[in-house]
Amino acid sequence: MAEYAFPAQLLEELHAHWRPPHSSTSSALPDDLTLLRILETCYHASLRTAELRATRCVLAYVSTDSLSNRSLMRFEHPAILTASELVRLAPVTELHRTLIGCHHFGGMLKIWGLFEHGQAWQTVDSISGTTTREEDLPDDCLTITIEGPGALSVARGEKEVVRLRDGKIIAPHKHPLRQMDKPLGTFFETLVKGLKEPETGDAIISSFKVEREQLLDIYMMAIARILERIRSERHGGSVVISASPLSRRVAYRTYTVIGHAALADDILNHCRALRGLQAAPIDPSSEAERFRAEAAVRQSSQSLIRGVNRVSLLAAIDGAVLLDGKLRIEGFGVRFPVLLPPDTTILDALTGIEYPCDEWGLRHQSVFSVCQKCDEAVGFVISQDGSVKAVKSVQGRLHFWDGILD
Template identity: 25%
Template sequence: MLSQPAAHRPHPGKLLSPKQAMHVYPSDLVALINQRWNEMPSPGESVTGGESAALPGKLALERLISTCYQVSMMREEDRPVTLRLILAPSQLFPSDQGPPKGFLRLLFSTPRPFNEYELRRLSPAVDFERSLIAIEPHPDKGFQIWGILNSGIRWLQEERGGNKKTNQLPDVFGIHVTGPGKLAICRGLKIIATLNGGKLIDSTANAFQSKWMNKLFAEERNNLLQLHEIFRASVLYPVARIQDEFIESLQFQLLKRVISVTRMSRHGGTFIIFPGANPEELAAENPYILLKYRFRHDEAVQRQQNLMVRTIRLATTVLGDIKDPDKIITWKDYVELRHESAVYDLAEALYEHAQFVASLASVDGAVVTSSRGPIGFGGMIVGSLDKLTEVALASDVEGKMLSLANIEGYGSRHRSAYHLCNALHQAMAIVVSQDGNVQLAKWRNGIVTCWNLTSQMFIGDN
């Protein structure tokens, strides 16, 4: 049976007041940006080896954000305006560098005025994924556009996955304009605040770092750890050990690749993830989800798990030390092996698998996966879909700070995922909208709880 409606259940989380759930606009962001900027630890040396740049004053910062907000609502040749902007002096970027390891700095012979109309006209020439518009303050004329930076696309590996060295931006202020009313406020590559449709999405509320998420996939991690210990005992050469952290990072790399490919497709998609290898809920015909295309269970379906096992064995064998038989390697140790051809080929195999899984979402219906790989796709969510009226929107990692939302405000793709999570409590749903927004839904503490996922949540060691 489906559970009783959320509106009729007591809820253990702390509900946010209406004031806390209000819309946020550029002028409201300034105090938050200053607070988070000061709270963030400096990422280390800048490209010049100097100190981190300071934020502009309150009025200047408000004017800068407001201008970017206005241009986000415009269209250029009937296309939404998207761009990346960086506040930095041209001296930070040597004139003899360029992608993929550096930045190609191109100076305008005469600086251009900084306003929404100039940004709109420049946007077609500044591909969002490959270039930035560079500005700096002028003592009399306010901000001015001094040129363009060609960055290449390696910076996207932080979000989408990849095994090449990323060219890091200096520790300065930046803004990403990603769509109407959608701004990401950055410090270098780190996003410190995201504005989406008047709502502030907190990138610190990262469900992937939660205790409940860790527990959800603990069984599969333990299985991989046991397989590795059996392998270590079966060979005569030194093989290092790993811990949960390594497997978590490996799983996360695969997942963020699937999500990023789906976002880039602009088709959207739904992924229903069951934590076990052979979910009981799908052992027979399920009254809540009908899989139009179900895969036959054989070795091919387990390729995802097999690639993970091979990755673990390769890393621990290459880094094994006969003088330290119980050496433990970390994910960072593995990343440093990216120059090894065998590591490169295996990483590419994992990313190709993720690309394949993401492509299944192009067919109408949900992609259903287990911890070992895809079970099928074209999943139609059916059953009594009128028993859920509200979901909880989480503003913290564990889902304890909540605000209730009526599901009628969401599209059919989201509502179907909510109803499924309400019926099958072990299932976790990730819904990618056509506009690139990503939401995670899971039954938690008596209600379907949702986390909005920002790009920042996918940034970490590759």
């Protein structure tokens, strides 16, 4: 008989992995009764919908004294923490950017309001691990992310401690897109290493002194921003990134794009601007120089965001958006023939559970099909309910990574 884990089973894991660091603004792990109440409330909220929308939000157990006043939206009358309140407030929050704050008031757990954290381009996603400045969120603040029905992620600040998914407790892990020794991380690291200077054709990392980690961070953040933007539109979609050209037999392009500027060029320009700002002196006599460096960062950031938005808007057309390794648009409204052999299965890389491919709809199966045919492609499927999967063939076997933005 299968055994399923519930919020109560998370307590032991939390105590084992919490280990709060020394911090001037302490938000220690609450007592077990309070902790269980928070986890169970979030769990039950995850199973509910509002106007057919899945509940997705982040709850933080933190007092207002630990946060900057400029980021707070405090309620005059704090609301009692219930699943219904979380379902009601979830649509007005932006996942990982706007958090719901709760704490004890008069011996009761209540929601005191909302608060934002992070800034500008660096807050796009959690992949790079640099989404939040320390002053925005206490390092030892308890946060619970409702990722989907029955799916919770518990974190200390921005660091994941434990996750509950498909009735299983999953130990903390590095994001699959940033695990350089794993299939997805290796794929994107190879693409970044292969980027060339537009003028000379030289490798960017060797010809221009760009920190590899910084370039990879911004490249991955651009992909995450594309997926997040598609998800926010709630119409679903799919994006396929292929390191090698796909023939028309494999990918029929309703609209073929030629001569489009690569998003990788915007990424490189943003890296240059950031390095220029880091190198700019901070003394009063160099104020003009630093102002120009800050303006360059704003301009490159805006250009990058425009490029990201341009790509994400194309997902509104039926079919996939097809990008090359430089994130150049090759086509949209792309259709991949579903030619999966009977009884083809796909492995959940996180849980190790194997599923028949025909359990999913046509959008998923078409991405499964192209990834099976092309080892040098990664597909992303964004469902209307907000879930995002990455798909790749690994040694001839299909794998998927669920909750890629969570």
